[in-house]
Amino acid sequence: MALFQSSTSTLPEVTPVPRHIAVIMDGNGRWAKQRFMPRVMGHQRGVESVRSIVKACNNKGVGFLTLFAFSSENWRRPADEVTFLMKLFLKVLEKEVSKMHASNIRLRIIGDRTRFDEALVRHIENAEKLTAANTGLVLTIAANYGGRWDVMQAMHGLIQANPNRTTAFEEDELTPYLSMNYAPDPDLFIRTGGEQRISNFLLWQLAYTELYVTDTLWPAFDLKAFELALESYQKRERRFGRISEQLKGEKNA
Ligand code: IPE
Ligand code: IPE
Ligand code: MG
Secondary structure, eight states, X not given: OOOOOOTTTSOOOOOSSOSEEEEEOOOHHHHHHHTTOOHHHHHHHHHHHHHHHHHXXXXXXXXXXXXXXXXXXXXXXXXXXXXXXHHHHHHHHHHHHHHHHHTTOEEEEESOGGGSOHHHHHHHHHHHHHHTTOOSOEEXXXXXXXXXXXXXXXXXXXXXXXXXXXXXXXXXXXXXXXXXXXXXXXXEEEEOSSOOSOTTSXXXXXXXXXXXXXXXXXXXXXXHHHHHHHHHHHTOOOOTTSOHHHHHSOTTO
């Protein structure tokens, strides 16, 4: 797959349907609490929202969908919740990967895998291998992912490849080493659950992404809620530092 340049160096094509949507799936715990259920029931129900947004993106011709499933900071949660989330991740892989494959979806997992147990790592590798040649939606799950971790591991890769370099590195030299080097920067960022923060998600890649926050909690985020996010996106004017008039004129003005 081609490597993409950062939206800060070239003017990306703006299409009515975003090429890349990145989502912080937040609010599972609150959804369960409102229903007097244990928090983990919210995670369980959240899987249904994942299914419906994946299907919608695949149908609409969205190229890339990236879902934040577990952050590098989420290890700080109570141990039983962390264990539940890891088991749920494994269960979802076991159950859904063949269906995704049948729908021509390519699955990729980004994040630090070194803390996952062996069975989970094996399932991740198998899922990526099985779906590697698929040409439909590229679904990325960010698991034990942190934006700062990503920038640091990319820097490490860059320096290792250029051990004797004494001159400064350029921005575009780093991007091939980032976890999402196979995707354009996200066009649309959706956060459910109402918090107005990035929580260490794709820090580098979100530089010019349109941000959309909704109070809807993730398990309640249905097709209608997704359409509202797309409608909001379509009303935006993406200027990438330029002025309005330049956008109607020459492409790279
Ligand atoms: C997001 O929902 C899922 C994960 C972080 C794994 P939360 O579990 O953060 O739900 P709230 O924010 O507590 O409601
Ligand atoms: C962000 O949600 C991480 C995921 C959805 C995986 P959090 O619930 O962990 O974010 P904070 O702690 O409220 O910032
Ligand atoms: Mg949360």
